[in-house]
Amino acid sequence: MRWLAQLRMRIQMLFGRGKAAARLDDELRFHLERQIAENVAAGMTIEEARYAALRTFGNPALLREQTRATWNWNWLELLMRDARYGVRSLRRTPGFSLIAIAVMALCIGAATSLFTVVRSVLLRPLPFRDPGRMVMLYEHFRAPGMNAQGFNYNSAAAADFYDWQTQTHGFDGMAAWRWWQFNLTGERGELPELVSARGGTWNLFPLLGVPAAIGRTFLESEDRTDANAVMLTWSLFERRFGGDPSIVGRQIHLDDKLYTVVGVLPKWFTYPDANVQVWVTFASGVPPLVLQHHDFHFSHVVARLRPDVSLASALGQVGAVQYRLHMQNLNAPVAEDVAARTLNDDLARDVSKPLQLLMCAVACLLLIGCLNVANLLVARGAARQKEMAIRGALGAQRVTLIRAQLTECLLICLAGGVGGVLLSLAATNWLARAWKDLPSAEGIQVDGVVLGFACALVFVAALVAGLLPAISSTGKAVFAVLQSSSRTVGGNLSSTVLRKTLLTVEIAVTVILLIAAGLLLKTFVHLRATNLGCTTENVLTVGYSLPQQRYGSAAKVNAFNETLLQRVRALPGVRAAALGSTVPGTGPGGDDTFTILEHPPLAPGTAMPDAMTRWTDPQYFSALQESLLSGRFFTGDDRAGRPKTVIINRQLAEEYFPGENPLGRHLHLVAEEFGDYQVVGVVADTLYKVGQPAKPTMYFSVLNGGNYTELSLAVRTASDPLAMSIPIQKQIAALDPQLPVYDVLTMDQIVGQSLDNQSLSATIVLAFAILSLVLASVGLYGVLSYLMTQRTTELGVRLALGAQRGQLLRLILFDGLRPAILGLALGSAASAGVTQLIRSMLYDTRPLDPEVYAAVTITLLMVATLACMIPAWRASRLDPMQALRTE
Amino acid sequence: MGKPNDLVQGTLDLLILKTLRPEAMHGWAIGKRIQQVSGEVLQVQQGSLYPALHRLEQQGWIKAKWAESETGRQAKFYSLTAAGRGQLEKETANWARLSAAIDLIMGEA
Numbered sequence: 001m002r003w004l005a006q007l008r009m010r011i012q013m014l015f016g017r018g019k020a021a022a023r024l025d026d027e028l029r030f031h032l033e034r035q036i037a038e039n040v041a042a043g044m045t046i047e048e049a050r051y052a053a054l055r056t057f058g059n060p061a062l063l064r065e066q067t068r069a070t071w072n073w074n075w076l077e078l079l080m081r082d083a084r085y086g087v088r089s090l091r092r093t094p095g096f097s098l099i100a101i102a103v104m105a106l107c108i109g110a111a112t113s114l115f116t117v118v119r120s121v122l123l124r125p126l127p128f129r130d131p132g133r134m135v136m137l138y139e140h141f142r143a144p145g146m147n148a149q150g151f152n153y154n155s156a157a158a159a160d161f162y163d164w165q166t167q168t169h170g171f172d173g174m175a176a177w178r179w180w181q182f183n184l185t186g187e188r189g190e191l192p193e194l195v196s197a198r199g200g201t202w203n204l205f206p207l208l209g210v211p212a213a214i215g216r217t218f219l220e221s222e223d224r225t226d227a228n229a230v231m232l233t234w235s236l237f238e239r240r241f242g243g244d245p246s247i248v249g250r251q252i253h254l255d256d257k258l259y260t261v262v263g264v265l266p267k268w269f270t271y272p273d274a275n276v277q278v279w280v281t282f283a284s285g286v287p288p289l290v291l292q293h294h295d296f297h298f299s300h301v302v303a304r305l306r307p308d309v310s311l312a313s314a315l316g317q318v319g320a321v322q323y324r325l326h327m328q329n330l331n332a333p334v335a336e337d338v339a340a341r342t343l344n345d346d347l348a349r350d351v352s353k354p355l356q357l358l359m360c361a362v363a364c365l366l367l368i369g370c371l372n373v374a375n376l377l378v379a380r381g382a383a384r385q386k387e388m389a390i391r392g393a394l395g396a397q398r399v400t401l402i403r404a405q406l407t408e409c410l411l412i413c414l415a416g417g418v419g420g421v422l423l424s425l426a427a428t429n430w431l432a433r434a435w436k437d438l439p440s441a442e443g444i445q446v447d448g449v450v451l452g453f454a455c456a457l458v459f460v461a462a463l464v465a466g467l468l469p470a471i472s473s474t475g476k477a478v479f480a481v482l483q484s485s486s487r488t489v490g491g492n493l494s495s496t497v498l499r500k501t502l503l504t505v506e507i508a509v510t511v512i513l514l515i516a517a518g519l520l521l522k523t524f525v526h527l528r529a530t531n532l533g534c535t536t537e538n539v540l541t542v543g544y545s546l547p548q549q550r551y552g553s554a555a556k557v558n559a560f561n562e563t564l565l566q567r568v569r570a571l572p573g574v575r576a577a578a579l580g581s582t583v584p585g586t587g588p589g590g591d592d593t594f595t596i597l598e599h600p601p602l603a604p605g606t607a608m609p610d611a612m613t614r615w616t617d618p619q620y621f622s623a624l625q626e627s628l629l630s631g632r633f634f635t636g637d638d639r640a641g642r643p644k645t646v647i648i649n650r651q652l653a654e655e656y657f658p659g660e661n662p663l664g665r666h667l668h669l670v671a672e673e674f675g676d677y678q679v680v681g682v683v684a685d686t687l688y689k690v691g692q693p694a695k696p697t698m699y700f701s702v703l704n705g706g707n708y709t710e711l712s713l714a715v716r717t718a719s720d721p722l723a724m725s726i727p728i729q730k731q732i733a734a735l736d737p738q739l740p741v742y743d744v745l746t747m748d749q750i751v752g753q754s755l756d757n758q759s760l761s762a763t764i765v766l767a768f769a770i771l772s773l774v775l776a777s778v779g780l781y782g783v784l785s786y787l788m789t790q791r792t793t794e795l796g797v798r799l800a801l802g803a804q805r806g807q808l809l810r811l812i813l814f815d816g817l818r819p820a821i822l823g824l825a826l827g828s829a830a831s832a833g834v835t836q837l838i839r840s841m842l843y844d845t846r847p848l849d850p851e852v853y854a855a856v857t858i859t860l861l862m863v864a865t866l867a868c869m870i871p872a873w874r875a876s877r878l879d880p881m882q883a884l885r886t887e
Numbered sequence: 888m889g890k891p892n893d894l895v896q897g898t899l900d901l902l903i904l905k906t907l908r909p910e911a912m913h914g915w916a917i918g919k920r921i922q923q924v925s926g927e928v929l930q931v932q933q934g935s936l937y938p939a940l941h942r943l944e945q946q947g948w949i950k951a952k953w954a955e956s957e958t959g960r961q962a963k964f965y966s967l968t969a970a971g972r973g974q975l976e977k978e979t980a981n982w983a984r985l986s987a988a989i990d991l992i993m994g995e996a
Contacts, residue, residue, distance in 0.1 A: 002970035005947035013945070023953075024941075027914060027963045030956070031933060034915040037958070056933075063934055070942035 104416025129209025170314025215263030381473030409466025511827025554705020796883025
């Protein structure tokens, strides 16, 4: 029952503390009274008895303290007391407190937001069964040149995947998915809709450990070319089918073919991204020839490692199979090796580098924030030297003083942390929306772990910012303050040195941030100014894709395309209209290998030439104002049934026809049986993506009538191109009401969109850098003002002895500029190393770009001079009489 | 007794428990009783007594009650709890063993 008594005691001591204190006083008073009574009984007078009793009793305050120290919750009481003192002393200097709290709120808020994003994107395991043992497998080209182009993780060919699956034993299972999209139409005139789709092997969902929410997942027998099973994701199920479970077993129209809904995926399943609306089987709709081919790279392979096998040995097995395939297909683009990465890395491949950069930037910002608060605290510590000395003299231990100051700093950081978390709630939402390509963007939210992180941050920040000032402002040396006369000349040397050191570090880190931001900004400006090689002004693009089912013949495809072009060209305000499979700036599109008929056969072992493929109508080049270098553009005669023709770009001509005229030569398309195309023209290069070098490209006539999954109608208009989007869509709907359009964008929007992420990271780093600059200059100003106050008497003496005001101005100015210049030098030197790390994020900008360094140096010096000028000017305005009279 | 070290502190706890064994007492009386019984050898200073009493109370070995004292004034009376009684027996046995051991060593000389 002792624990019960103890518990009762604990509760009593927690809630009845005031009463207990009164009782203790009463108990001690009773003791004293008895002592006095005893003394009186021994024959003393009342007065004598009282003094004697008090003498034996000792220091009542001390006794009370010692007794209270045995009570429960004593630590809590001490903490509360420190906190109370802290709040009181912070409220005495509201200016200081508000600035410090605001600084901390900004820094902690930024860090928390970024951590939230990093956690959901890079750290949180995907919600699959045992995700730690799952990897993505890719074909890996060893040549460094290929790696630079992103071919180190190349999607596998379906045939490679099947061989890996059957011929290796290191994995429990291997599944694959491919990209697809469908035109979803309704039976009762519902709006047609282009839905993003994926084709997954039948074992994909069991391998991931994802059950169907309704119905079932795919069967092995459904993973065939002619299969027509489909699974819906939850969002489509809810949105388009009203969440009615009876949809399972019914049929829906995809590209005008009937597919049977076998199941609905769970709501949380958003892999590989949340836009996917339907899943079909991997082989569904893919010609058997394509599945057996080793150079059609479209499979994303997911594999689950066997528990008793190491990743290295499992990869070794797959690598051996792949090398054999490479040796069997020497001329085809079949990689020599395989590479693996985790599912998280796979999803975050585009964002992990910028995220890491931002994490570093925010760490710098946090460090600067802490240094700044530390600096402010040192200044306060100097102003409170007397208080510390008196408290020490009255018996406060050094630990107590340090604890009190740390508590104060912790209070600042706590208040800042609360503000920061509130800030980050807003900032995280904004970041998740503004940052395209961020996987699992909808899962990014502040939760317990994030709050824990923020709390940890608060304590670390409090320690970093508070410990140094607290230690430096306590200790033996402070007693000297009591001894020295109140008129000190020159101030406390050690705290001045400390503050200047803190300031130098702060400025150095700021310089690093500024330079990184400058480089990223310059990259962005360069990217923004990139010339795609065609006009981007007043051009609207509208995407559509003709379903195979209804547009099975070249005649039907051509009829639709040509009628559409005619009608659009007839619209008022349209300058030109053209069709292209992939307009410049929208990505790599497709590519194909070819040989040149007139050239000798390739030496064994050399890779077959490869070029990007584009289909265009005759007016495409003139509409987009791409220039012809030699030969001719397509004409209306370059169509199905006529001699096959191809137009190549300058890059292809220079690479594969060095020193010869490519016109009249023939390209043999390996993938096509009778694919010999005569080169009729050479056009200038266009960029398939901003920031990427031009690649060899082959243009074919769209009038060949093949069924290309996607086409873009590019329309050049006289005025605002977006105003034309509705009339153009009406023309398409008039021709085929079942045909959905997508990606209705201007060329400027396309270029802008592809730069969204660069612009975002450049903007954020720049914001951090500017914030740091502001913090650093405030720090500089603070230090100098403080020094000025400390030296008022000295300056007064100098003035009285005949110093010129200009001299004083220079004196203070250079005193302040010294840490700035030192920090600038240190920061520039450090940047030279640090910026090498972001080399891969730079475009057309060297890490040691002299312009950026010069701009940063000038900016920093200007801001620093400005920050120093005010205290320096005030020093030169001093009235010597006033200065000498101040204490 | 100055600043109590571990042995002294443990001993003081034992002395307090032993003194409280027969009846409830207030702090002043406990001090006096120890002084008297030890033949004026042990003088417990308030600086040690009250922290020790409060510690024992927090630990649940003794409990306190406010009651009228012999002078008619309210005073805090301490008495043993059941757990305290058990603790006293254990401590007494410990003490007996310890002092016997010390006696053995001292007797040898």
